[in-house]
Amino acid sequence: MREEYVDACPEASPSWRTWLRSNTKNTSPRSAVIAVAALAFLWTQGGAPLIEERYSEDGVRQFQSVDYSMSVAAPTQAVTSHTNMHHAFAAPHGTNISQEVQKSPEHVLRLCANKGPGDSTKIMLITGNNQTQGGYSVSCVDNILFSPVADHPNSFLSSAVKVLVGLVCVAAAYLAIPYPIPAPGVSDQHFAAASLPNGHPSVKESVLPKSCPFSKTSTTAPSASPAQPVKAADAVRKSNLITPTQAEWQAMSDEEVVNKAIENKLALYSLEKVLGDSTRAVQVRRAIVARNPRTQNITSKLENSGLPFANYDYDRVLGACCENVIGYLPLPIGVAGPLDINGSSFYLPMATTEGVLVASTNRGATAINASGGVTTSLLADGMTRGPALRFPGLERAAAFKHWIDTPDGYSVVEAAFNGTSRFARLQSVRVAVTGSDVFARFKATTGDAMGMNMISKGVDAALAAIALAGFNDMQVVSLSGNYCTDKKAAAVNWIDGRGKSVCAQATVAADVLRRVLKTDVDSLVALNTSKNLIGSAVAGAMGGFNAHASNIVTAIFLATGQDPAQNVESSGCLTTMSKTSTGDLQISVYMPSIEVGTVGGGTILAPQAAMLDLLGVRGADQEAPGRNAQRLACIVAAGVLAGELSLLSSLAAGSLVQSHMAHNRKA
Numbered sequence: 302m303r304e305e306y307v308d309a310c311p312e313a314s315p316s317w318r319t320w321l322r323s324n325t326k327n328t329s330p331r332s333a334v335i336a337v338a339a340l341a342f343l344w345t346q347g348g349a350p351l352i353e354e355r356y357s358e359d360g361v362r363q364f365q366s367v368d369y370s371m372s373v374a375a376p377t378q379a380v381t382s383h384t385n386m387h388h389a390f391a392a393p394h395g396t397n398i399s400q401e402v403q404k405s406p407e408h409v410l411r412l413c414a415n416k417g418p419g420d421s422t423k424i425m426l427i428t429g430n431n432q433t434q435g436g437y438s439v440s441c442v443d444n445i446l447f448s449p450v451a452d453h454p455n456s457f458l459s460s461a462v463k464v465l466v467g468l469v470c471v472a473a474a475y476l477a478i479p480y481p482i483p484a485p486g487v488s489d490q491h492f493a494a495a496s497l498p499n500g501h502p503s504v505k506e507s508v509l510p511k512s513c514p515f516s517k518t519s520t521t522a523p524s525a526s527p528a529q530p531v532k533a534a535d536a537v538r539k540s541n542l543i544t545p546t547q548a549e550w551q552a553m554s555d556e557e558v559v560n561k562a563i564e565n566k567l568a569l570y571s572l573e574k575v576l577g578d579s580t581r582a583v584q585v586r587r588a589i590v591a592r593n594p595r596t597q598n599i600t601s602k603l604e605n606s607g608l609p610f611a612n613y614d615y616d617r618v619l620g621a622c623c624e625n626v627i628g629y630l631p632l633p634i635g636v637a638g639p640l641d642i643n644g645s646s647f648y649l650p651m652a653t654t655e656g657v658l659v660a661s662t663n664r665g666a667t668a669i670n671a672s673g674g675v676t677t678s679l680l681a682d683g684m685t686r687g688p689a690l691r692f693p694g695l696e697r698a699a700a701f702k703h704w705i706d707t708p709d710g711y712s713v714v715e716a717a718f719n720g721t722s723r724f725a726r727l728q729s730v731r732v733a734v735t736g737s738d739v740f741a742r743f744k745a746t747t748g749d750a751m752g753m754n755m756i757s758k759g760v761d762a763a764l765a766a767i768a769l770a771g772f773n774d775m776q777v778v779s780l781s782g783n784y785c786t787d788k789k790a791a792a793v794n795w796i797d798g799r800g801k802s803v804c805a806q807a808t809v810a811a812d813v814l815r816r817v818l819k820t821d822v823d824s825l826v827a828l829n830t831s832k833n834l835i836g837s838a839v840a841g842a843m844g845g846f847n848a849h850a851s852n853i854v855t856a857i858f859l860a861t862g863q864d865p866a867q868n869v870e871s872s873g874c875l876t877t878m879s880k881t882s883t884g885d886l887q888i889s890v891y892m893p894s895i896e897v898g899t900v901g902g903g904t905i906l907a908p909q910a911a912m913l914d915l916l917g918v919r920g921a922d923q924e925a926p927g928r929n930a931q932r933l934a935c936i937v938a939a940g941v942l943a944g945e946l947s948l949l950s951s952l953a954a955g956s957l958v959q960s961h962m963a964h965n966r967k968a
């Protein structure tokens with residue numbers, strides 16, 4: 302792991318490091334290098350400049366240098382008696398002598414250059430063979446005397462040389478450490494993986510950090526080119542191959558591979574790479590997890606557990622959807638509907654383990670269909686990413702905001718952003734300045750993708766362009782500064798929208814309400830006001846002005862390969878009800894942040910793709926990119942409408958407990 306980061310550092314020079322490593326291949330010589338380096342470093346530290354304060358016998362305060370690079374003599378009166386002096390130093394009264402001396406003798410000389418003899422506000426430090434040589438006559442010391450320190454063992458070594466030697470020692474130790482000793486905090490298992498043939502899977506150009514995590518390099522500047530150092534790193538790694546080779550791994554029995562992994566000679570996540578067979582890798586991983594001595598007492602059943610692993614296309618999963626795979630989770634999928642939406646009918650696929658949920662949504666669909674179906678409207682479409690930035694001060698922070706708000710500034714950002722994708726198009730940048738800290742909420746359409754990877758990539762490029770456009774004092778604290786806001790409840794999503802903002806509406810005839818939903822318009826309207834509006838207000842809800850939007854959102858998300866964690870903001874929903882002039886029920890749901898896609902993420906997996914097919918929205922819409930994802934968002938909102946209608950009817954009729962007992966406790 303450490304090797305991965307070290308090699309990924311653009312500043313690292315592969316050639317001489319390769320030489321160094323190839324000449325320090327075995328553990329013992331390398332240990333010797335480390336030991337010698339450490340000793341040498343400590344030795345040089347012994348000579349660090351140091352000034353000690355003391356009192357002479359007659360009570361005069363004295364300073365004594367124990368710095369071996371200098372001999373400190375008594376000032377003025379006594380100086381003439383010392384013949385081995387080179388310089389006279391002086392500094393303003395109160396100067397931290399130790400710090401001044403460490404800077405350099407020249408620095409101290411400069412400090413005293415404008416001072417005259419007899420100046421009692423100065424202290425003086427004298428070394429050298431004559432205090433008057435070089436035109437620096439220094440005589441007054443304000444009662445501070447300096448005693449010579451003779452015969453210091455290291456007096457031949459200057460401060461500069463010591464520092465240099467120290468740095469060389471540290472560098473030598475740093476380069477020698479990676480192979481035999483894992484970095485602190487890195488598990489043995491990770492370390493073992495770093496020695497795998499052909500590198501280990503985490504060393505990929507796409508996931509390498511842009512700046513070296515061990516350096517203090519600012520993350521602001523875009524990396525020069527991470528690809529080159531990565532290739533160099535691979536070359537270095539290959540030159541240090543540790544057996545077994547990939548062919549040898551593949552020839553081993555499962556048992557042998559399991560044992561190697563348990564002995565920390567193979568990382569759990571490297572199985573696909575070394576075995577070259579993703580199903581076998583999953584099977585072996587189950588055995589490793591089951592037999593790991595550290596967890597065996599609780600994990601031993603995994604191997605033969607009810608979690609299936611056979612007959613699954615893991616090649617689709619790897620590098621896209623999941624790591625350290627041990628199987629897959631079958632979830633029951635039910636369908637509600639067909640639900641009539643904007644004149645077309647859709648079966649809604651719902652993955653859930655909450656009995657009655659599909660039945661309820663289905664009931665809502667039945668009632669809605671009987672009354673003419675749902676109308677949906679897409680109000681807005683834009684995914685967001687809000688990095689946290691930092692400037693030296695408010696002035697620069699505000700300058701950035703004003704600049705990006707100008708057409709010229711925005712066009713620079715827009716060009717950089719749009720250049721990263723065929724489909725992502727920047728819509729706006731909303732900037733909040735809180736002092737030196739700045740939060741910029743980038744909003745963009747992302748075609749048929751949900752868009753988080755796309756927008757992150759675009760924002761990354763935009764920030765680099767911003768730095769080049771005159772804001773190189775901008776520090777990118779984090780690409781995500783929570784002003785996005787992704788996977789967390791936030792008012793900004795509720796107010797401004799994120800993903801697709803959709804409204805759905807239906808008018809349900811009073812007689813259908815009575816027949817299908819066992820309730821009436823007045824009861825429902827009163828219930829909705831009480832529960833979803835007043836009750837939610839009392840609860841301080843943020844987007845939670847509904848009965849169970851998240852039930853339908855999450856079930857459809859799981860079924861269609863959406864990122865399930867985004868149900869947080871996607872479930873934000875305001876349900877409203879009113880009685881029409883004809884005595885029927887008008888019901889609407891307003892959902893400002895439905896985050897869905899029909900390409901990318903989990904939509905690439907066959908079962909999820911099949912559910913998108915069921916809805917007629919799989920993949921990219923060739924005619925109008927983005928339209929499939931927008932349709933899916935509308936379907937989600939329509940499903941929510943059906944679910945709201947049914948649950949609220951059940952609550953109005955007082956049948957909730959009974960229905961759950963019937964559908965949750967029969968198995």
Ligand SMILES: CC(C)(COP(=O)([O-])OP(=O)([O-])OC[C@H]1O[C@@H](n2cnc3c(N)ncnc32)[C@H](O)[C@@H]1OP(=O)([O-])[O-])[C@@H](O)C(=O)NCCC(=O)NCCSC(=O)C[C@@](C)(O)CC(=O)[O-]
Nearest residue numbers: 657658659660661663664667817848849947948951956960
């Ligand atoms: C369970 C029902 C639907 C029975 O409802 P019912 O009216 O007694 O059933 P029904 O036999 O008269 O049939 C009416 C329609 O319901 C559907 N339906 C009926 N049965 C099925 C079935 N087995 N499978 C599929 N669909 C079914 C179907 O559409 C049927 O029409 P039909 O096709 O016969 O003309 C009803 O009582 C109901 O919807 N209850 C509400 C349950 C519910 O919505 N639960 C949501 C989860 S609760 C929760 O998680 C969140 C919560 C509650 O805490 C949030 C909050 O704070 O509010």
Ligand SMILES: NC(=O)C1=CN([C@@H]2O[C@H](COP(=O)(O)OP(=O)(O)OC[C@H]3O[C@@H](n4cnc5c(N)ncnc54)[C@H](OP(=O)(O)O)[C@@H]3O)[C@@H](O)[C@H]2O)C=CC1
Nearest residue numbers: 722723724748749750751752753754755864901902921926
């Ligand atoms: N990065 C992050 O911070 C986060 C990532 N995620 C994860 O990100 C993934 C989703 O990212 P997302 O960007 O949606 O998907 P992808 O990363 O899969 O990107 C979409 C890809 O599809 C291509 N594409 C082809 N046709 C279309 C089309 N019609 N419309 C849009 N794109 C098209 C895009 O092309 P092109 O290259 O031209 O753009 C792009 O390469 C999920 O796995 C999710 O869990 C979730 C939250 C945060």
